[in-house]
Amino acid sequence: WLLHGPGGQGKTRLAHHLGRELAARGWTVLWPRAGARPEQLLELRRAARPLVVVLDYAETRPAQLAALVEAAAEHPSTCPFKLLLLARTAGDWWQQARTGSRQAEELLATARTRRLTPLEDDPEQRSGHYRDAAHALATALPTVPSLTGHDWSAAAAALQPPRRLGDSAYGNALTLHMTALADLLDTARPELSDSTDNEDVQDVEDRLLGHESRYWRSSAAARGLSPALATDTLETALAAAHLAGAADREHADLLWRRLPALADQPRDRRNTVTAWLATLYPPSVAAPGGPPWGALQPDRLAERHVGRALEGDPRLADRLLDGADDTQAEQLLTVYSRAAAHPVFHGRLDTHLAGLCVRHHEALAAHIITTATRTDHPYPLTAALGTLTADPTTPLNTLNRLYGHFPGTSHRLATTAAHLAHTITNRYRALAEANPDAHLPDLAGALNNLSLHLGELGQQLEGLAAVEEAVGHYRALAEANPDAHQPNLAAALNNLSLRLGEVGRWAEGLAAVEEAVGHYRALAEANPDAYLPDLAMGLHNLSIRLGEVGRWAEGLAAGEEAVGLYRALAEANPDAHQPNLAGALNNLSLRLTEVGQQLAGLAAGEEALGLYRALAEANPDAHLPDLAMGLHNLSLQLGEVGRWAESLAAGEEAVGLYRALAEANPDAHLPDLAMALNNLSIRLGHAGRRAEGLAAVEEAVGHYRALAEANPDAHLPDLALSLNNLSIRLTDVGQQLAGLAAGEEALGLYRALTEANPDAHQPDLARTLNNLSVYLGEVGRRAEGLAAVQEAVAIRRALARANPDLFGPDLQQSLEVADWLEGLEP
Template sequence: MSRDRSDPSTPAGYVVTNTGGAWAGAPGSVAVSGYVQGDVIVGLPRYRLTALASGPPRPAETLRLAELLDARHRVVPFLGREDEQRSLRRWLGSPYIRGDREVRLIHAPGGQGKTRLADQFAETAREAGWEVLRAHRDPGASDPAPAGDPHRTDHGMLVLVDYGDRWPAGDLRALFTDPRLHRGGPVRVLVLARSLGYWWQTLRHWLRTLGMSTQERELPPLAPDRADRERLFRAAATRFAALVPHVRTDAVRVPDLADPAYGTALTLQLAALVAVAASRHPGAPTPSTLVDMYGYLLDREVGHWQQLLAGAAVTSRPEQLDRAVLAATLAGPVPYDVAQAILGSVGAGTGSAGLAELLADHATCYPPRDAGSMLEPLQPDRLGEAYLALALPGHGWSSHPPRPWAVGTVRTLLRGDGMPTATAAQVRASTLTVLAEVAASWQHVASGVLLPALRDDPTLATAAGGAVLARIVDLPSVDVGLLARIEPVLPSRRHVDFDNVARDVMARLVSDRLSRDLDPVERARSHIAYGRRLANAGDREAALEQADLAVAAGEAALASRPAAQTSALLAQALHVRGHRLAAVNRYSAALASVERAVKLLSPLAEDRGVDAESYRSTFAETLDNLALRLSHTYRHEQAEVVARRAVSLFTGGPGSTVEDVGLAGALTNLAVIEAHLGRGGEALSTVRRAEQIWRRLSEDEPSVYRPELALALNTVGLRHAELGQLTAAVAIAEESVGIYRDLVRANAVAFELDLAAVLANLSGYLWQLGRRAEAFQLNAEAEEIFARWGGANPQAFSKHLRHLRENIAAMRAQQSPADLRRWELGAGSFNS
């Protein structure tokens, strides 16, 4: 779209403006946990990278019975998976291109052999000269950065990430932005997970914005038919028979391998090990179910503790070790001080000397994998999960009596009783993660322990991140009553880790509510709430559909029950719909919707009665929304009148944080309108007031208000540019770009388009200062973002993409600074 170059009233550049959020939840602020990046504080780093251990495993002859199943000891020769190994070797050896970073997800249920396959692949990579690192989802010191030239390209780096579906989203994003993964040579990241769900869909999109290619592959059963199972069973039994003393090979009983339960590597090896061990006692019954097989090994663990006590290798009684093992299964491994707090809270030891003694004895039984950590869980993890499930009541296996103290131990760890706040949060997250995994396979753990704990304390729902919560809400025994208790404690604003699961929770709640003959008031509220969750998750079209339904329900409510409350409800729905329409650039329709909202609210807020004050803030926010929509449709004089009225209403409030947020947003929008009217000096002064408010708020809550500060800074830069103060414009725009880059690493869906807008503006300033190479680069980056989004929604983004490409063409054609055509974009375009 061309403009008259002599028109002084057209402002120079994009602006991403704020309209408040008390009603619309827009533009969404972000609260992300997981890492600190730049100036944006979004939690604590909770991962580390270590070099993959080299050297031979422990001698198999020194291992306990259960340890023979642990994948890290590689007792049974690696068999099968030829297709998967060939595919991974091809992936490793693909032609090198600079910036070559690829991520592959391998997913399958537990026990399918993911870890053994990854370890085998790691050895292949190391033999080929690749550096191999393992990512750990726990705090601790990482290995020092690799020595040598970081730009070498004659070898690559392979990073192994296990249990990717258990990592909080922020931690995974922090890992993928680690400087070691952005070096000169090729990088491969192999992610292992039990489940493929929304966590991967969201991460996959985000990785692609970083320029990382992604693939996923489901690991099929190792032994899909009986013949394969028998072959692998006999190979494992032969190996175990060579290690377990006093075996009678003629007494080894082969279970019914036609059962699909024996389709995994772990269950076949479990069956082989138990059959071999049981052959030593021909008169005793051989366990015939997987539960009894796990129980057989767990009984041997207790016998191991008793032998160590009898031999004076430990001093703790089996009852004490039992409690320590349960705590380790739920919360370990952890640093020493955390381990002490855990055992002290569950009553597993008395006094510091008693706790130290018990920790030392547990380490004797279960040596930690990593120096400095304690409470190593039972391995393989399926054995530990079976131990926990059988310790808890309700499973019905009479031969494995539950521990009477087990439920209390779980509840104590979920509460974090007697622990410092940070320690309690760490323990709570780990405990909830393990419980959710066990509950997916053992129904009594879900119905008897996990879900009752959530009903008693719904805040637990957010303790371990969105991926874990998604597993919980997918449990068959989760009902809408529990979801209704969980939904209010989910982050109300954008949160990268919870947006998708919050949307899914609300979808089920709304479906249940609408299945009944709801009052139109409740229908309107349900559609507004669901639409907000959809908008937070980035589903703009679906959010608009919910806004339309909310308006229809609001109309019905007002028609059936005319009153101030129903009038305000309809106004709220119309106000929200204005944001949703603007989010897909339907500005005229957005204006009409907000105009009607103002018409409904005006008599309520301006009435002299005592109720008028309760409507003043929402009326001010709706006026601010209207001012922005008027500006979008080029009615700038009217927009200024409305915007000043909104500012006046916010200024006259009690001075709360809510009022400050509203005032800062209204001032930012007013500055945009003043710029459109050609009053650049006033516009700069106005937006500087907003900037001061956002800086003050973001000092207290950076993860909430940094996005709003970035919006205001972009507007400040534009105003400087309009006044010819290009050096100042560059400095302020670079600060805005820096914040947006951090935010995009946390949630590309929410912030990538805003980043593109600010990049385009900064490109224009740099071009006019003669910094042409930088200008080209930034404009090309903005073009790439808009092109990607335009492919998904050409109607909404084709105009912006066309303008960017016209700017690039103008740059290439001219040797002097181009007169770049720029335009204003409000936050409602992308962030409602």
């Protein structure tokens, strides 16, 4: 299992509680130390008793995680072997861990992930929790030698909870408990009663550090470190120990020699600093050659102390990086980013961290990107990448190395990756103009990559222009050297078909993907291992394009072939191909519904949604948009078979997800939100919640008007669809004239769309004519209503001849409307 949540939410505490319960039942509970070598953890494959391994901060310990997975894979299964991962996030690092090896793919594909939510969301309950914590702490404080002689129980009884417990920060269990502890400790020092503002939740770590620093000073004096070393020097050493760490005592001495105040001290005194730290915070395992000290706990206290040290001396991190190994560099960036996240620093540490990354980008490139995918505060890291990208003096080789470190899919790095791809493209354009033979392939590849990133950001027109240029270059290259460039041409054509579809140029998109599939068939025949995934991808996109132009039977055949290929590929490599299988199943469900196979379509949609839920749980950054899409489509299919309550629930969940996505990236997800709102309005209408249904479709129409104004080719069909739905919702609430106006606007749009593409839009035109005829009849315009429904009957009669199962019921509906209108008084 992966359990994740922000610092102080209670992950480690919950894992210890679980460990105690399991130990009481005969389990062995193991918490590997940070410095445990992978080969040591691999020995757990020999465990002969029920074993649970808890890996804290799993996002920062990939080598240990890989070793534990290997140990689990080789364990004989005669007794349980369980792995609990604790992390602050479940982002890109988790996806990378799950695809790191064949064993990881097999064992982590079905791992459950849980986000630990705040323990107490109700502010009214927090005062009770505060008092409970204060009384519990009061029973423990007398056991601390320096805190005897004070009546802690009486102090706890006299405490008053903070007045601003409604502050959301108090929903974090650790914040509430730290506040209770700080308030208790302050009662033993009357001089603080007038000077300490106990109401600022952001200051609680500083208050506790104030008490902790007295412990540091008394311990340093006992070891003879003061007054020889200033308090600031010792506090800086403590910050360095948490920022960079040390593998052993020799490593620790190298760390001290990077600090000016300790570098000129005798070795004995530096060793005493190491011993002082080990006394303050003993290592979890005292072993020769092991880590010389442990950690100030809880982590938020260490991070706050580190942040204060870095704010006071921004170049401290530069000195610590001089000679640091990869482990220290990664730890430094991780701890720095966590410290910078605290609002008390008001973004000042963000600026310092970004500057550090820019200054040391050659050594830190991989660590910057890796840490950005793991930390819950990536902004300063992405800002540094943006600075490097925008700097015209950054060498092209450096930019390419940076690009190579980016993960394949990352929501949080999408904008950064697009900017980098744009810069690389511009650099290659200049080189290709000077020397096309050498650099035209590089330019074509950069353009194709840029198109993909622009598409992810919702910048379809810019993405289309980039890939059209890439296809042109690859055509010329493939003509001269087909063996070398035909695969690239096929990939660019496939990408071109996606971009064309996004802007509503479906016929051209179909032509592009048909050409791509032709290339991929030939390539897969010659080398199936290399090109079957590409063929499956091409068929999946071909199915979508065929559906868009109304060739549903052919679209179904292509979709079924794609699903068949992806099933086989996902069986062999689930982590690589399960997302593709889910997408192909989602598409297949639509194609089945289009040809009247609603139950089969629903089954495919339910299977796709199950896969998407697991994928989004494991990596929400990458797969939440997929989950939202799967829910939206399933809502449609559930409605097709009359399961309205389930359809409404799925639609509401889809809208919730799309709202959050559209807030973060409106260019990419506003069309999705509008689509989901339009569908939700229909479901709300069926549930009798007509006013809510009207509000939902009015919001959808508003979004589509803006989108169609910017890109009519892509969004006029959506606007027409939502207007047709708006006319129904208005009529539902008794606003017939307004409903008629919306229907007439929809009809005008559909006439123009049908003229341009009759196969795709004739059914929509007929549906709009049918609905409009009813509204015209209801407002006394019988003759106009008859003309409209007769036109709808003519269209639906022709459609039903070609596909009676799909369009026969629609024809019957229009005939009944015509009979009703005939019976009305002239």
